[in-house]
Amino acid sequence: MMSPRPEPALLRIDAVTKRFGGFVALDNVSVDIHPGERFGLIGPNGSGKTTLINCISGALQAEVGTVVFRGEDITRLPAHQRTRRGIARSFQIPRPFKSMTVAENLMVALDFAAVGDDYVAAAHRRDTVMSILTRTGLASKADLPTTGLSQVELRKMELARAMATHPKLLISDEAMAGLSSSEVDEVLDLLIDLAGQGITIIMIEHIMQAVMRFSQRVMCLDAGKIIALGAPAEVMANQRVQEAYLGT
């Protein structure tokens, strides 16, 4: 059993519901994410995982319920405001700025998201970008156009760009889908490394090994509802989780 945590939640999702027409994508979802936590989010296709993180990152707005980040209600804030407050994400299908180089992709984040205490003076931007790219293993690709990157490099570039926004919470949306097993390990090591620097991470993933290795807690969604939440082994052993995945 997990010991109760004394500090307040970094992110509180409270009774969030999201409908698309008559389809209920998220049904009364409530969960607290703690500072520094490695949180795994699983569920079959169409279970509402991406919808949930869209509601967190601001790509969608929850109709009912609230999203509270570091004590502030951000339910109605546009996405760029949330990014500036410290929520960054990658996309299931990589969305690079295609007309730019890898370094320029990160520059956008420094220009727009690194505000306040995170502000980086123009003279230091190149260094900041290069240090992030070095950490993500992309330093040699800095001045190449993103169109020349491989799948795994694109995923890393997205994580690097997210890092450049100086996030407190990083949401990785299936950053490992379609990668070979050695590439999965590369990206996973990268995420664990980032978590080691104190960044809270929500990881959406289908690759169970990765989820088990990464997560301190796992939540399973099915048809927009939470069906299990707890330690990874507990959730995997859960009858309803197995049914949801195997369809029996």
Next chain:
Amino acid sequence: MNRNSIGFWIGAAVFLVAVALMTQMVSNEYPFFAAYGVLQFVVLAVAWSILGGYAGYVNFGTSAFFGVGVYTAVFLFKVMGAPLGVQIAAAALVGAVLGLAVGLLTLRMQGIFFSIATIAMTIVIETSVTNWRFVGGAAGIQLQRPPVMAPFHSYVQMLFFVQACMVVLAVAIARYIQNSWIGRGLQALKDDEVAAECTGVPTLRLKVLACVISGALMCAAGAPAAMYLQYADPSSAFNLNYSVSVLAMSLIGGTAHWAGPVFGAILLGSTQQLLAVTISSEVNVLVLGIMLVLFVVAAPEGIIGLIRRVRRKGAGGEA
């Protein structure tokens, strides 16, 4: 200021001095009359590409902004005999307000829907002006030019110089935007609006800002046109030809760099003038269409794209 900027401002100064000297040394009016038209297109194309090129929002409402500029000048001239400078400044202000209104109303729409909305705006505004008796209604209005100011010898020469100043202003603004965080934000949202938003780019605010700046410049470019022709009527001031020509000029020049629309406007603008004089003003529309098709097929990134390709080949050959 870096070396690039110094070069740019020296170039701008040389251009203005050359223009000023030309007004003092050439006495025939026709070259000024013809060149004014080209310069006007340079301002319009550069202004268009701030929203259409950097942000990728194709505006078909150039003629609306242009016409509003023309009629702001007409109105102020008729009401209070406002001097040219006031007409232009007021037109820029009206253009900025119109850009703000259009931007807030339509830039939430993406892609083709924005373009359609700008066409609708043109028709709405043109219809309103057509029914506005005070500025002449559908029949148009004749204007008597005030006496020309020293050191110019004719009014057209003065307008030519004023429009040249606006070219420098428009290019300086476009160049600043391209090299600043605004340009990077616009480029990001052009590539991917959702990703831009999630990287901290306030997409709506940047688009509206681009629309305001672009609108102000287009209106300002239109303001002297009434005095240039000494006449204004809605169907020529709001002529869809402006929208189509300006779009073609920007695309043919290339929208990735501020110099693209300048090249495009000079190339197409002078070709149009030449054809209008030598053959007929109808043929120039045909040539415009053919050139647009040729460029879309053979050089989709315009003249700028061609230059870059040649340079890259050159660099590759050396290495």
